[in-house]
Amino acid sequence: MSKIWMRSNPYRLYSNSPDQRHNLSVVLDTSDIYGEDKMGRIFPDEESLMMANEGLVEVTAEFWAEPNVDLALGYFMTVKKPRVLEGVREAVTTTISSDAVIDDTVLSVVTDTGFASGDQISIKSGATVQLCKIKSVDTNELTIYGINALESDFDAGSTIYACRFYRIIARRTPYDALGPYQVVTLREIIGVAGML
Amino acid sequence: MRPTYTINPFEGARNLCLGRVLLKQNAAISDTELCVGEEFTGDDAGLGIVGTFLWYNNPLETTSKAIIVQPNAVDEPNSIEHQETITINTSKLGTKEWHLYATSGITHAYTVARGAYVRLYTLPSLCSSLKLVQQDFLALGPTQPQDRWFPAIWVFGGVVNRDDLTNTQWIDTYSIIVRYARLMGDGYDRQTIVGEMETLATLLGEDYTLGGTCYDSYLSRPMQLVPTAGRVTGPGADREVATALGTQIDWGDIYIEAKRIAITDKAATPA
Numbered sequence: 001m002s003k004i005w006m007r008s009n010p011y012r013l014y015s016n017s018p019d020q021r022h023n024l025s026v027v028l029d030t031s032d033i034y035g036e037d038k039m040g041r042i043f044p045d046e047e048s049l050m051m052a053n054e055g056l057v058e059v060t061a062e063f064w065a066e067p068n069v070d071l072a073l074g075y076f077m078t079v080k081k082p083r084v085l086e087g088v089r090e091a092v093t094t095t096i097s098s099d100a101v102i103d104d105t106v107l108s109v110v111t112d113t114g115f116a117s118g119d120q121i122s123i124k125s126g127a128t129v130q131l132c133k134i135k136s137v138d139t140n141e142l143t144i145y146g147i148n149a150l151e152s153d154f155d156a157g158s159t160i161y162a163c164r165f166y167r168i169i170a171r172r173t174p175y176d177a178l179g180p181y182q183v184v185t186l187r188e189i190i191g192v193a194g195m196l
Numbered sequence: 197m198r199p200t201y202t203i204n205p206f207e208g209a210r211n212l213c214l215g216r217v218l219l220k221q222n223a224a225i226s227d228t229e230l231c232v233g234e235e236f237t238g239d240d241a242g243l244g245i246v247g248t249f250l251w252y253n254n255p256l257e258t259t260s261k262a263i264i265v266q267p268n269a270v271d272e273p274n275s276i277e278h279q280e281t282i283t284i285n286t287s288k289l290g291t292k293e294w295h296l297y298a299t300s301g302i303t304h305a306y307t308v309a310r311g312a313y314v315r316l317y318t319l320p321s322l323c324s325s326l327k328l329v330q331q332d333f334l335a336l337g338p339t340q341p342q343d344r345w346f347p348a349i350w351v352f353g354g355v356v357n358r359d360d361l362t363n364t365q366w367i368d369t370y371s372i373i374v375r376y377a378r379l380m381g382d383g384y385d386r387q388t389i390v391g392e393m394e395t396l397a398t399l400l401g402e403d404y405t406l407g408g409t410c411y412d413s414y415l416s417r418p419m420q421l422v423p424t425a426g427r428v429t430g431p432g433a434d435r436e437v438a439t440a441l442g443t444q445i446d447w448g449d450i451y452i453e454a455k456r457i458a459i460t461d462k463a464a465t466p467a
Binding site for chain 1 (some may be wrong): 209214268274276329340
């Protein structure tokens with residue numbers, strides 16, 4: 001088990017179950033399965049780099065997780081960037097310290113610990129979510145690229161996570177495999193409404 | 197562009213597969229007129245689309261009855277708030293009227309927002325056996341099909357050709373594919389899917405306004421089965437098509453061409 005915890009990431013799992021309507025059409029319903037972060041470990045999937053698909057190289061990732069987690073094909077996953085604070089491994093997260101408005105590119109935050117240039121971040125206030133990328137980090141200040149300038153107002157207290165979104169596209173181990181972990185293949189996605 | 201159509205022909209065909217025509221306007225208690233056709237107003241007053249062909253001289257329907265349904269607020273299969281059987285006023289069933297008329301006033305209200313519809317009084321067994329009727333593949337994404345979704349229908353297409361009609365009008369031709377799929381369980385015989393697809397082609401062909409959504413349509417190909425049941429074969433491809441549990445799937449397509457008019461909408465004076 002310790003193999004997973006070393007350099008592991010907090011992640012959150014979302015089921016992607018079909019919800020059927022009166023007219024018999026089906027829509028997918030994204031819901032947070034456990035309501036809390038689990039720990040797992042993400043690796044580059046070297047095999048995928050060799051798979052040429054009409055001239056494009058499909059980049060996927062391999063993910064190791066505990067055996068008692070429901071990792072099913074099609075599920076969505078938010079993999080958060082980790083940091084260690086006072087001996088505790090946790091997600092890189094912060095909150096906005098003073099109100100940010102549309103078109104802002106500089107965000108005042110409570111702490112910048114763990115954030116770095118190039119990180120993809122998710123800013124969330126209620127149902128409003130924006131994804132953007134960090135250009136630079138100063139003391140308790142995150143500067144995002146101009147092309148990602150805020151599209152909505154975000155009040156103080158809005159949460160920020162450094163994270164990426166994936167969909168489970170294959171299983172490397174069968175459901176009943178004996179062993180301390182299970183392995184799945186992920187493909188990166190932009191994110192789905194309902195995810196962090 | 198005018199006129200403003202409330203429902204597209206894909207959705208019209210999708211509902212027709214279930215033996216239903218959607219209401220285009222709300223119906224109030226004691227109404228006898230049930231607006232299943234399109235009736236345009238304003239600059240397009242006088243234009244409309246007949247929505248009653250599902251009940252007009254249809255070999256699948258031998259009664260003069262229909263059932264009007266108001267789905268429940270909780271949008272789930274078989275979840276109905278209220279429904280009632282109406283007797284159709286056959287003297288007003290024809291091309292002189294856009295809508296369906298009952299011989300006496302209805303006893304409940306039916307709303308477009310809830311997806312209210314009028315359906316065949318006697319549903320063909322195919323319609324009542326359907327488990328999934330999807331307008332496209334996008335919502336499902338790469339999800340593996342489940343056994344409980346079959347028999348299933350996907351209505352899709354993407355090609356709409358626009359041709360000249362007059363100097364201010366165009367005719368839009370929608371190419372629609374209705375794909376019917378069923379499981380190949382024990383004792384499966386391909387004659388089964390042929391019979392079911394014939395019923396489906398009859399449903400779609402009898403109502404050539406596709407539930408009041410287009411001026412005209414025709415089945416350009418009433419049936420085309422996959423050449424190798426349960427498999428996709430061809431250059432560089434030979435694979436089984438199956439559900440998540442491994443049950444093979446057989447399918448066939450019905451091709452429809454549907455026509456609508458688009459009118460240029462230039463204001464006399466700039467807004």
